[in-house]
Amino acid sequence: MIDENRCDVVIAGGGSAGIAAAVAAARAGARTVLLERHGALGGMATASLVHSICGLYLLREEPDAVLAHRGFPAEFAARLMAHETARGGACGPARMGRVDVLLQQPAAFAREADLVTAAEPNLEVRFHTELIGVEADGSTVSSVELICRGRRERLLAGAFVDTTGDATLAWMAGAQCEQAEVLQRPAYIFSMGGADTTALGGDGRLRVAQRLVAAVREGGLPPGVLGAQLRPTGRPGEVFVTLDLDDSAGEPFDPTSPRALAAMERYGRELADTLSRFLAANVSGFGGAFIAALPARVGIRESRRVVGEARLEAEDILRGATFPDAVALSTWPIEMRERATGPRLRFPEGNRPCEVPLGALRARGFANLFTAGRCLSSSHEAQAALRVIGTCLATGESAGLAAAFVSAGTEPAASMICAKREAIIRQ
């Protein structure tokens, strides 16, 4: 027994790209269904506790952060900041090295995502839902099959957007996908409470880094903790800890293999436990500290990518490429994380933004299948710039608008998408 329902646009995956795509499609008039496998929207920003939003601001030498995007990314960033302000907290851009990021709280992100999606009468959200089938004929997707705790549903639609991050829908539709041999390392982010965060001020964080190195050299800690980054949130006692997971989990890392994922999740928790115990026992300020929250899942930086009508390359990012069918901007450097030894950054010439063409958001050969977020059409290296949340919001919005046009029987041009975005801003 399968329920059967019909809508205009299906968005698969409720991370940053999916939220933006769903809200945009709904505002453009399409009856939209947003599918999410967890019980909260936000993807990396909630389930994996990614607390700094990259790619929202222009790259610039000058100190003040300047938003790079109009439309939904700007709207959602404003929501996150207002959310904290209304609760007596603070949320705003911060300079790190030569980039600006928005430091955010996952709980605020999840709540604001609920509010912004619930406000759209054309948008319905399905939680705890996995894709189990896609019906496609090689150039058109006609329906997806879903499952929620054994209950199946077929959902027919005029257009589809794959914001799964793993190109799940595109892969199941038979669209061309690719996956690098060596992926960017996953991040394991957890939070600690009960710390005296003043101990991390000044050179405190660097001294902790030295303590970890010394302990690893003496055999008191495993080498896996060498990636640890500690970031106080500004709230009493709260510190986010980020580990880039190395290859010690015993299974080659592949984000589409359940065995590899089990190994990574267990390894992340093992390192979190080991590291938090070390900090509590050995580092001043952490005497009463404890793990306050573990991620719902390991933070995936790179997985399968959709092969689109166009494909962004590293060269495009580095020269700040422009395209006649541009629909979004990318403003983050190429941030390679192939090794768990910290990032290798390559900045574009003159800090120029790279335009994202509509062709990179459309699965090759498919009339009604779009993609956005970290699985958009790009090379492995370009993806290292494009994967960040700000760009996911921006590309998601454009893909959602494109899908709304297609579901209404109109072939979308980039100019129409940009005009529609401006019309929505004016409302």
Added chain:
Amino acid sequence: MSNATPDPKSPKTLAALEAELADIIRERLLDLPAAFDPGTNLYEAGLDSMGIMQLLLAIEDRFGILLPEADVSRKNFCNVTNLSALLRERLQNGCHD
């Protein structure tokens, strides 16, 4: 790795140390900009506390000393010039932590 440096404890000119550290950073840590010089700000090139851990390990591999906690400051690691001066001091006079 050590065959490139016959005797890590031998006195080195500051310029030689700077070149060696820049090589280590380039090989193991960062894609340094083309306009890199010893005064280039490493944090702006992407160095973070994770990178500093790797740098401490690399320095220990190459020179045989782990810089002590008291030496690890933003100022000492902000560029190759400062780091080389610190390292030369430690190579000549040892660490008194």
